[in-house]
Amino acid sequence: MIVAEKLSKFFGSKKVIQDVSVEVKRGAITSFIGPNGAGKSTLLSMVSRLLKQDDGIVYLDGKDVHKQKSKDLAKTIAILRQSNVVQMRLTVRELVSFGRFPYSSGRLTAEDEQKVSEAIAYVNLEELEDKYLNELSGGQKQRAFIAMVLAQDTEYILLDEPLNNLDMKHAVQMMKLLRKLVEDFGKTILLVIHDINFASVYSDRIVAMKDGQIVAEGPTEDIIQSDVLKSIYDLDIDVHNISCNRICVYF
Amino acid sequence: MKLIYLLIITVLLAVCSLFVGVENVSFSALWNLDEEAWNIVLISRLPRMLSIVMAGTSLGICGLIMQQLTQNKFVSPTTAGTMDWARLGILVSLLVFTDASPIWKMCIAAAFALFGTLLFMGILQRLKQKDTIFIPLVGIMLGNVVSSIATFFALKFDLVQNMSSWLQGDFSLIMEGRYELLYISVPLLIIAFLFANMFTVAGMGEDFATNLGLPYKYVVNVGLIIVAIITAVVILTVGVIPFLGLIVPNIVSIYRGDNLKNSIWHTAVLGASFLLVCDIAGRLIIYPYEISVGLMVGVIGTGIFLYMLLRRKAYA
Ligand SMILES: Nc1ncnc2c1ncn2[C@@H]1O[C@H](COP(=O)(O)OP(=O)(O)O)[C@@H](O)[C@H]1O
Numbered sequence: 204m205i206v207a208e209k210l211s212k213f214f215g216s217k218k219v220i221q222d223v224s225v226e227v228k229r230g231a232i233t234s235f236i237g238p239n240g241a242g243k244s245t246l247l248s249m250v251s252r253l254l255k256q257d258d259g260i261v262y263l264d265g266k267d268v269h270k271q272k273s274k275d276l277a278k279t280i281a282i283l284r285q286s287n288v289v290q291m292r293l294t295v296r297e298l299v300s301f302g303r304f305p306y307s308s309g310r311l312t313a314e315d316e317q318k319v320s321e322a323i324a325y326v327n328l329e330e331l332e333d334k335y336l337n338e339l340s341g342g343q344k345q346r347a348f349i350a351m352v353l354a355q356d357t358e359y360i361l362l363d364e365p366l367n368n369l370d371m372k373h374a375v376q377m378m379k380l381l382r383k384l385v386e387d388f389g390k391t392i393l394l395v396i397h398d399i400n401f402a403s404v405y406s407d408r409i410v411a412m413k414d415g416q417i418v419a420e421g422p423t424e425d426i427i428q429s430d431v432l433k434s435i436y437d438l439d440i441d442v443h444n445i446s447c448n449r450i451c452v453y454f
Numbered sequence: 455m456k457l458i459y460l461l462i463i464t465v466l467l468a469v470c471s472l473f474v475g476v477e478n479v480s481f482s483a484l485w486n487l488d489e490e491a492w493n494i495v496l497i498s499r500l501p502r503m504l505s506i507v508m509a510g511t512s513l514g515i516c517g518l519i520m521q522q523l524t525q526n527k528f529v530s531p532t533t534a535g536t537m538d539w540a541r542l543g544i545l546v547s548l549l550v551f552t553d554a555s556p557i558w559k560m561c562i563a564a565a566f567a568l569f570g571t572l573l574f575m576g577i578l579q580r581l582k583q584k585d586t587i588f589i590p591l592v593g594i595m596l597g598n599v600v601s602s603i604a605t606f607f608a609l610k611f612d613l614v615q616n617m618s619s620w621l622q623g624d625f626s627l628i629m630e631g632r633y634e635l636l637y638i639s640v641p642l643l644i645i646a647f648l649f650a651n652m653f654t655v656a657g658m659g660e661d662f663a664t665n666l667g668l669p670y671k672y673v674v675n676v677g678l679i680i681v682a683i684i685t686a687v688v689i690l691t692v693g694v695i696p697f698l699g700l701i702v703p704n705i706v707s708i709y710r711g712d713n714l715k716n717s718i719w720h721t722a723v724l725g726a727s728f729l730l731v732c733d734i735a736g737r738l739i740i741y742p743y744e745i746s747v748g749l750m751v752g753v754i755g756t757g758i759f760l761y762m763l764l765r766r767k768a769y770a
């Protein structure tokens with residue numbers, strides 16, 4: 204379980220995260236939603252120890268993340284950041300192989316190779332695995348990065364806007380894959396996601412943020428409500444039940 | 455290109471290098487155990503060949519490490535000012551510790567080189583403009599400022615003669631007893647090879663590396679220390695060899711990609727053969743006189759550098 208207690212973060216004199224406390228349950232998908240600049244990426248970076256908070260503590264399975272060995276953490280928690288630029292000439296397979304770095308420091312065993320192939324297959328990039336990343340489209344690149352995080356084979360998976368650049372088909376496939384990882388392998392997944400309907404259909408819990416604070420939190424059906432959404436986005440949003448899913452209409 | 459072919463070419467070049475020179479040394483003379491021929495080989499030709507191979511290999515690897523860690527194909531000991539700082543360091547060691555032993559000079563030069571490179575990395579982090587070509591320009595400017603300071607003090611304290619001998623790489627004065635400092639680069643290269651995978655991951659950026667459990671700062675520092683010491687050692691023994699660290703890794707990157715696991719051996723071997731070619735050419739063009747290797751590499755290197763600049767769109 205991930206428990207954040209009274210986290211605060213300043214950038215300069217601006218407090219971008221204010222006293223945020225949140226619990227993330229294991230074996231579920233928790234989606235973080237909210238307007239741009241709400242602090243979602245910053246919160247995920249602190250949870251995954253990439254960024255040090257100015258105040259508060261993050262507990263991962265009961266232990267302070269900043270007091271654990273980075274190398275061990277890399278086998279427990281993996282994060283894909285919002286934007287990933289590669290200048291390097293690397294093939295898809297080489298990138299995905301980095302995911303095994305915490306286990307074998309670059310000298311891949313047969314088991315590692317197996318996991319790498321599996322991860323590439325998950326995101327349907329088998330045919331492109333020997334292509335250089337700079338020869339791929341934005342969506343293909345994004346899938347390669349997701350595959351790398353999956354190859355890391357961690358219990359906690361944090362994905363910051365993973366659907367960026369993905370077409371509809373691949374976005375749906377990606378969300379189905381994430382559900383499968385939760386159901387079949389008991390993974391715990393944290394997402395930042397902008398498409399409210401994807402959040403509604405695929406997540407177990409939703410955390411809504413605004414101005415560096417959590418404004419709503421709970422099971423998906425409690426959050427996907429017109430009045431709650433209005434308070435988050437300042438937008439009139441109708442919620443309809445369509446084939447057992449709660450779908451938002453806001454055009 | 456297969457590594458094995460590259461190796462064979464390099465060995466052939468190395469053998470050629472042993473037989474090129476004013477004093478004629480023939481293969482048959484060596485075969486007949488001619489004492490004079492063997493003396494020439496052992497005292498001057500072999501040290502020269504070994505130092506070329508070590509310098510070429512090390513500078514290639516230095517460039518590779520720097521380009522990987524900065525994620526910029528135009529960064530190298532030349533274009534980051536590392537070489538100029540090392541020269542300033544040597545000058546300071548001459549001024550402050552007259553009669554400094556070579557090891558001392560090396561330590562001080564390496565410390566200066568490290569400081570300069572760290573300064574460059576610091577500026578790089580603060581730069582808003584991450585334009586690939588802007589960054590090496592900053593490094594070159596910084597290097598020129600440092601270089602002028604060094605020249606000023608050299609003039610003032612009458613050390614210009616000394617300084618200019620490090621200005622242009624030259625193997626003609628290398629002989630037994632004057633190049634052994636270069637062996638320091640061997641263990642450093644071994645460390646670089648052991649760290650190859652880590653340098654690759656570090657090149658993906660601090661967040662990316664931390665996520666994979668890599669101690670990012672430690673790996674970067676190891677890389678920069680290797681670069682600083684090697685640069686200092688090469689300048690002290692051979693002199694400045696510009697551009698090699700810039701172009702060799704770039705050429706390898708085109709056909710081997712940027713995973714150090716795949717490219718580090720090629721870079722090492724190509725660095726050695728490139729320098730061997732330049733040195734042999736420099737010895738033959740105006741035979742029996744010599745063009746210094748620094749000048750040769752400078753001319754050939756500038757050409758390739760210009761070519762790289764012109765086709766840099768293809769890299770991005
Ligand atoms: N490295 C940074 N330096 C300064 N300000 C930052 C930095 N990263 C984020 N911020 C600011 O922090 C706030 C929250 O950003 P972020 O966590 O990226 O929001 P979100 O992911 O919810 O869109 C924004 O106002 C942003 O401008």
Ligand SMILES: [Mg+2]
Binds near residue numbers: 244
């Ligand atoms: Mg964000």
